[in-house]
Structure formats: structure tokens, C-alpha cells
Amino acid sequence: MDHDTRTYWEGLAERKLTLARCGDCRQWIHPPKGCCPACWSDNIGHEQPSGEATLFSYLVQPIAPGGAPTVVGWAELAEQPRLIVVAPILDATAETVRIGAKLTLEWTGDGPYFQPVFRQEAQS
Numbered sequence: 001m002d003h004d005t006r007t008y009w010e011g012l013a014e015r016k017l018t019l020a021r022c023g024d025c026r027q028w029i030h031p032p033k034g035c036c037p038a039c040w041s042d043n044i045g046h047e048q049p050s051g052e053a054t055l056f057s058y059l060v061q062p063i064a065p066g067g068a069p070t071v072v073g074w075a076e077l078a079e080q081p082r083l084i085v086v087a088p089i090l091d092a093t094a095e096t097v098r099i100g101a102k103l104t105l106e107w108t109g110d111g112p113y114f115q116p117v118f119r120q121e122a123q124s
Helices: 004-013
Strands: 017-021 045-046 050-061 070-079 085-088 100-106 115-120
Touching: 004 017, 004 045, 050 085, 050 115, 085 100
Parallel strands: 085 115
Antiparallel strands: 017 045, 050 070, 050 100, 070 085, 100 115
């Protein structure tokens, strides 16, 4: 945890996804940085995105024998193209995960820091 990431980590402790956002050009910045990569401003604030996302990419992470693999997704948040949060996709398998699927933000863990996870919406 440092000056640029402190607000992000403090948000996770409260089950809040708090991301950096430029106060000048309004670009979302994740992972957090001390200046905006779009306009180079150091006027960086923090806001909470909606939690709505689309699955941009994923990997299936194998684990020890006898356990189920974990699907880890690159969730592109609705607020901005290529605003990506990497997190597990709940109840997804290699057979059921779909690029482009709508995702919703949820939380797991028991503190002090909670982990953002996403759930893939049912296909209709």
C-alpha cells in the first residue's frame, strides 16, 4: 500500500470498489497511478464504478488434484473501454464461461480486505 493505492485498498476493506479517476479529463485509472495516463494531470480523485462489466478475457487456473479450477476474468467495467479489473468469475467453468458475457460485481472474504469477484449473468 502506498500513496497512490491507499484509497483502493481502504475501499476493499469496506467492500467498495474505489478506483482512481482524473479530475481534469475524467479518465478512469486502474491500476491506480499518481498521474493520469491520458492527460498527465496529477488531479486524481476516487470514485466507485457501477459494478456492471463485460467479460473481456479469461484464464482457467488449475489447482491441486481433486479441486475445481478457478476461472479468472478480465472484467471490462461499463464506465470506460479497457477499464479492466482482474477477478475470479463465480460459478464459471471452462465450459460455461463466455467472452462478452455480462458480469455483476460481488464480494468474497472475511476481511480485513475483501476480494472483488464477478458473477456471469445467465445466458438468455
